[in-house]
Amino acid sequence: MRMRAVWRLWSPGRGSRSVGDSARRRINASCPRAAYLGLLAGMALKPVLGKLGSKRVVLASASPRRQEILCSVGLRFEVVPSWFKETLEKSSFATPYKYAIETAKQKALEVANRMHVKHLRTPDIVIGADTIVTVDEHILEKPIDKQDAYRMLSRLSGKEHSVFTGVAIVHCNSKDNRLETEVTDFYEETKVKFADLSEELLWEYIHSGEPMDKAGGYGIQALGGMLVEYVHGDFLNVVGFPLNHFCKKLVELYYPPPKHTIHHIKHDSIPSVETFENLSDEENDSSSPLQYKGAIKLDRSKTHSSGGVCSPGSSNIIKPNCMMPVENQNGVMENPDKFPSKILELLDGFRASKALFVASKLKVFDLLKNKGVLQAVDVANTINSSVCGTERLLDACAALGLLEKTLQGYSNSDSANIYLASDSEDSLHGYIIHSDDHLWPLFTHLESAVKEGTMQNYRAFGKKSENLFQDSYYQSMEVKQRFMAAMHSIAKLTAKDVATAFDLSQFRSACDLGGCTGALANELVQKYPNLKVTVFDLPEVIANVSHFQPVRQHTAPVTFTSGDFFKDNFPEADLYILSRILHDWTDEKIHMLLSKISAACKPGNALLVAEIVLNKEKIYPPRAVLQSLSMTEGKQRSASEYKQLLEKYGFTSVQIKITGNFLDTILGFRKLSSH
Numbered sequence: 001m002r003m004r005a006v007w008r009l010w011s012p013g014r015g016s017r018s019v020g021d022s023a024r025r026r027i028n029a030s031c032p033r034a035a036y037l038g039l040l041a042g043m044a045l046k047p048v049l050g051k052l053g054s055k056r057v058v059l060a061s062a063s064p065r066r067q068e069i070l071c072s073v074g075l076r077f078e079v080v081p082s083w084f085k086e087t088l089e090k091s092s093f094a095t096p097y098k099y100a101i102e103t104a105k106q107k108a109l110e111v112a113n114r115m116h117v118k119h120l121r122t123p124d125i126v127i128g129a130d131t132i133v134t135v136d137e138h139i140l141e142k143p144i145d146k147q148d149a150y151r152m153l154s155r156l157s158g159k160e161h162s163v164f165t166g167v168a169i170v171h172c173n174s175k176d177n178r179l180e181t182e183v184t185d186f187y188e189e190t191k192v193k194f195a196d197l198s199e200e201l202l203w204e205y206i207h208s209g210e211p212m213d214k215a216g217g218y219g220i221q222a223l224g225g226m227l228v229e230y231v232h233g234d235f236l237n238v239v240g241f242p243l244n245h246f247c248k249k250l251v252e253l254y255y256p257p258p259k260h261t262i263h264h265i266k267h268d269s270i271p272s273v274e275t276f277e278n279l280s281d282e283e284n285d286s287s288s289p290l291q292y293k294g295a296i297k298l299d300r301s302k303t304h305s306s307g308g309v310c311s312p313g314s315s316n317i318i319k320p321n322c323m324m325p326v327e328n329q330n331g332v333m334e335n336p337d338k339f340p341s342k343i344l345e346l347l348d349g350f351r352a353s354k355a356l357f358v359a360s361k362l363k364v365f366d367l368l369k370n371k372g373v374l375q376a377v378d379v380a381n382t383i384n385s386s387v388c389g390t391e392r393l394l395d396a397c398a399a400l401g402l403l404e405k406t407l408q409g410y411s412n413s414d415s416a417n418i419y420l421a422s423d424s425e426d427s428l429h430g431y432i433i434h435s436d437d438h439l440w441p442l443f444t445h446l447e448s449a450v451k452e453g454t455m456q457n458y459r460a461f462g463k464k465s466e467n468l469f470q471d472s473y474y475q476s477m478e479v480k481q482r483f484m485a486a487m488h489s490i491a492k493l494t495a496k497d498v499a500t501a502f503d504l505s506q507f508r509s510a511c512d513l514g515g516c517t518g519a520l521a522n523e524l525v526q527k528y529p530n531l532k533v534t535v536f537d538l539p540e541v542i543a544n545v546s547h548f549q550p551v552r553q554h555t556a557p558v559t560f561t562s563g564d565f566f567k568d569n570f571p572e573a574d575l576y577i578l579s580r581i582l583h584d585w586t587d588e589k590i591h592m593l594l595s596k597i598s599a600a601c602k603p604g605n606a607l608l609v610a611e612i613v614l615n616k617e618k619i620y621p622p623r624a625v626l627q628s629l630s631m632t633e634g635k636q637r638s639a640s641e642y643k644q645l646l647e648k649y650g651f652t653s654v655q656i657k658i659t660g661n662f663l664d665t666i667l668g669f670r671k672l673s674s675h
C-alpha cells in the first residue's frame, strides 16, 4: 500500500476533507457497527441535551477531535484545556484503563478547581478524557518526536492493539465558596488491527506530521485510517471520545431507572438569569447615588462566554464552524464569530415562548404537579388534545428544561412546580397567560407598530385604546382578572427586592399608588411590621382584590382605597410608592401624577419608584428595551433620567438601587421647600 497515490485527496490545504467528514465517511463505509453506534448515540444524547442545555458544561480537553465529536451532537460547551501533566506512574495501575480513567479524572478536576479558584463562574459539569493505545502490555501515548512515533508505529505494525479512552464527568457545586465535586467515570475499549507497514510507508506517514498529537502515533480518522485492517468496537472511541458510552452514562445519570440507587443530581432546569447592569461612567462614579445589591458586577463577556459553544440541534457529524476556539486570558477557549448561536437562539425564541404559553394554558404543569409522572397519552386525554401533538409539546418542554422526561413519562422540573403551576405561591401563570393573550397578538403587529409608531390594539383586538387600563385591561371581567393575575405574579416575584432595596423602617405609613392586588404592600407589612400600607387603585381593581390576599397573614392587613390617581385625592402617607407605573404614561400624565405626589408629600417624607432602570445608552437590560416595543405612550428611563425626574418634582437625595432582579428601585426625599 502506498500513500502518495492518494495523498492529494487527504493533504490539508488541498481541498482535504475535514476530520469529521472523513470520520463520517469511514463510519458509514467501512465500519457499519460504528455508524450505528454513532447514530444511536446522537439519538440518546438528544433528550439529555435538555438537561445539559441549562448547565455550564466545560470540556477539559485541547483535543480538536473531542470538541468536534461533542459539538456534532449539539452539546453546548466551553473548552478549557487541562493543565494537568500526564505523568501518573503507569506501573501503579492494575490495568491500562484505570490509568486512562485516572488521568481523565485529574484533567477534569484540574480545570474544575482552576475555574472555581479564578472566580470564573464555577462550571456545572466538567468533562475530561484520556486516550491511550496498548500493545504488548505497553501503554503508548502521544509520541514526543518522530523517532518515538516510529517506535510506536512499528510496534503496532501487523498486530491488533487496544485503544482505551477513559472519561470523567465531574459535577461541580460551589458551597460556601468551596468546590464540591462528584465524579462519574468510565472507559471504552476498541480493538484495532494494523496492516503490515513497510519502512517507507511508515516514514512517509510520520513525515506527514499526523502522528505527533495522537495517542499511539496515528489518527484513524485521517491518513492513519489507511493503516487499519479492522476496527472492533466504537470507532469514535479511537478518535478520542466514546460518544455512545458517554450518552449512556448521561442517560444513567439523568434518567435513572426506578428503585435504582444511582445518586440524583440536584439541578435547576430553567437557566438562571443574571443581569449585570452596565451603568454609565457618569452614573457610576463615586458620587453616584447608585447602589448595587450584593455588589456583583461582572464582565458579561466572561459569564456569558460563547467560547466553543455550539448550538444544539445541529445534525452534521462534524461542524467545522464549531471549531477553532481561541484561548483567552483565563484559559477559556472562545469562538466568538464562528457560529451564530445567539442569532439562532433569537430566531427560535418565539417557538420557545409559544410552547411555554400553550403548555401553561393547557394546564400541563398543573396536571403534572398533581399527578407526578404521566405518559404523553394520559396528559393528552386529560387536556383533551391529540396524543401526537401533546407528545411534541411535552418533548419541547423537556428540551427547554421545563419538564423532565424519563421512561416512566413526563414530570415537572423543580422550576415548573414553583413558577409554572398556577396554584403555586410564586406562580408566573398569570403573567404567562397575559403574555399569550395580550402581548403575543400585539407583537404579531410589531411591523405596523414600528411603521406607525403606535400601539396596535386596534389591529390585535379590534378596538382603539385611549386609556390603556380602562380601554384595554379593564374592559371586561375576564380580561381584567387576567391582567390582575399577571400583575400579581410579577409583583410577587419582585416584591421582596423592592421592599428591601432600601431600609424603609423610618416610615410609619405608605401608599402604593396603582398597587393593584397588594402584593408589594403585603411584602412591605411583613418586612416592616410598624408600617401601615394603603393600596390606592381604580375601583374596578379594588373590587377584585380579595382572592389575591394571603391566606395566613401574621401582620396588620393592608388597606385598599379606590380612586383614580390622576384625578382623586389619595391618602396621606410618609412614603408614596409607584411600582411599574411611570413607564406606562406620557410625560403629561406623569407631570399630573408627580405634581400631586409632590404636593401630598410632606418634607422629609419620600417617594419610592420601582422600574427597570436602563443603562446610559438605553439598550440594557433587554427586557426593558423589548417592553418598549409594545408602543405604550410611556417610556423606559435611565438612572440619570429618573434622578432628574424626581428632582424636578421636589425630591432630593435621590438614590437608585439596581437589584439585579426584575425591578430596580429609586428613592427620593421631599425637599424642605417646595420647588
Ligand SMILES: Cc1cn([C@@H]2O[C@H](COP(=O)(O)OP(=O)(O)OP(=O)(O)O)[C@@H](O)[C@H]2O)c(=O)[nH]c1=O
Pocket (backbone or CB within 6 Å): 060, 061, 062, 063, 064, 065, 066, 081, 082, 086, 107, 129, 130, 131, 132, 133, 142, 163, 213, 214, 215, 216, 218, 219, 220, 221, 224, 238, 239, 240, 241
Ligand atoms: C488513536 C487516536 C488518537 N487520536 C487523538 O490522540 C489524542 C490522545 O491524547 P490525549 O492525551 O487523550 O488528549 P490530548 O489531545 O492531549 O488532549 P487533552 O484532552 O487536552 O489531554 C487525542 O487528541 C485523540 O483525539 C486521534 O485523533 N486519532 C486516533 O486514531
